[in-house]
Amino acid sequence: MSIIVTGAAGFIGSNLVKALNGRGERDIIAVDDLTDGDKCRNLADCDIADYFDKRDFVQRFADRQLGDIRAVLHQGACSSTVERDGRFMMENNYRYSCALLQACQDQSIPLIYASSAAVYGAHRDFREVRECERPLNVYAWSKSLFDQKVRQLLPKARSQVVGLRYFNVYGLREQHKGRMASMVWHCFNQYRERGYVELFGEYGDYPAGGHLRDFVSVEDVVNVNLHWLDNPHVSGIFNVGSGRPRAFNALALATINEVRAAEGRPPLTLETALLEGVIHYVEFPDSLKGKYQVYTCADLTQLREAGYRAPMLGLEEGVSRYVRGLLERC
Numbered sequence: 001m002s003i004i005v006t007g008a009a010g011f012i013g014s015n016l017v018k019a020l021n022g023r024g025e026r027d028i029i030a031v032d033d034l035t036d037g038d039k040c041r042n043l044a045d046c047d048i049a050d051y052f053d054k055r056d057f058v059q060r061f062a063d064r065q066l067g068d069i070r071a072v073l074h075q076g077a078c079s080s081t082v083e084r085d086g087r088f089m090m091e092n093n094y095r096y097s098c099a100l101l102q103a104c105q106d107q108s109i110p111l112i113y114a115s116s117a118a119v120y121g122a123h124r125d126f127r128e129v130r131e132c133e134r135p136l137n138v139y140a141w142s143k144s145l146f147d148q149k150v151r152q153l154l155p156k157a158r159s160q161v162v163g164l165r166y167f168n169v170y171g172l173r174e175q176h177k178g179r180m181a182s183m184v185w186h187c188f189n190q191y192r193e194r195g196y197v198e199l200f201g202e203y204g205d206y207p208a209g210g211h212l213r214d215f216v217s218v219e220d221v222v223n224v225n226l227h228w229l230d231n232p233h234v235s236g237i238f239n240v241g242s243g244r245p246r247a248f249n250a251l252a253l254a255t256i257n258e259v260r261a262a263e264g265r266p267p268l269t270l271e272t273a274l275l276e277g278v279i280h281y282v283e284f285p286d287s288l289k290g291k292y293q294v295y296t297c298a299d300l301t302q303l304r305e306a307g308y309r310a311p312m313l314g315l316e317e318g319v320s321r322y323v324r325g326l327l328e329r330c
Helices: 011-022 037-043 054-062 086-106 138-156 175-180 183-194 218-229 248-262 270-275 301-305 315-329
Strands: 002-006 028-032 050-053 069-074 111-116 161-166 168-170 197-200 215-217 236-240 279-282
Touching: 002 011, 002 054, 011 028, 011 037, 011 218, 028 054, 037 175, 050 054, 054 086, 069 086, 069 218, 086 111, 086 138, 086 161, 111 138, 111 218, 138 161, 138 236, 161 218, 168 183, 168 218, 168 315, 183 197, 183 248, 183 315, 197 248, 215 218, 215 315, 218 236, 218 315, 236 301, 248 270, 248 279, 248 315, 270 279
Parallel strands: 002 028, 002 069, 028 050, 069 111, 111 161, 161 236, 168 215, 197 279
Antiparallel strands: none
């Protein structure tokens, strides 16, 4: 039976395909939009059975033209939090997901899909309940609206539906994301090219570089997806983060020190990094004021209670693995 991965050439999708290959899975149908043809490099070392453009896929799937399907891992979406074209966002993220959900339910096929911690907005309570959701942009609203649709369906669902609210994900195979790549990616490249990294200055009662986010390795994101793939009797909406908020200063320093270690240089403390000009602060942009999450922290209670027990990577270990992987590819 085939496993479908949408957004297969993207960041999380390609990591999922690679991990499935690592488990011996080769009967994988990859779905994506390769208008940006360079994304295909994410799948160059992966084995798949077939590929479909996202525009052709849903109807073929709904018409049962793709054979026996074990599950759909739906990672395809516009992930830009600064995208302002609401019509595009809702068609791409909401309507497309609704059509895919209906096709899965019609055929009793499990659906595991990517939601986002962006649904919480400025709220400081990160539980998977409606009253905690305060989207700050159309991307977040598109994810929140689909989650609400899933909630309405779950009591009468014919097959598994799992929504995974990813927090700030970092890891290999994100190079195509440009501005929307993780801060680890940006810090890595800035430090190697310029000798310093740039972080936002103070904003919202947080000091420069002190905004707190829940940074989660793509390795953990993949492991959570595969766990629910192996447990098709469980449905629900779950946070996927480390459960530990960390400052951007800590992320930048972890990235810098891993690069320095590879060069045989000693690590820096934050104080030394600032004195040596290795970390610069830039004025917080007006365009993000009122639209920026200054603090996130995944509440993992529901994820743990539903059966996922594996520990999440800490920031320093996760960043170290990622940076070593990037250096190997340079």
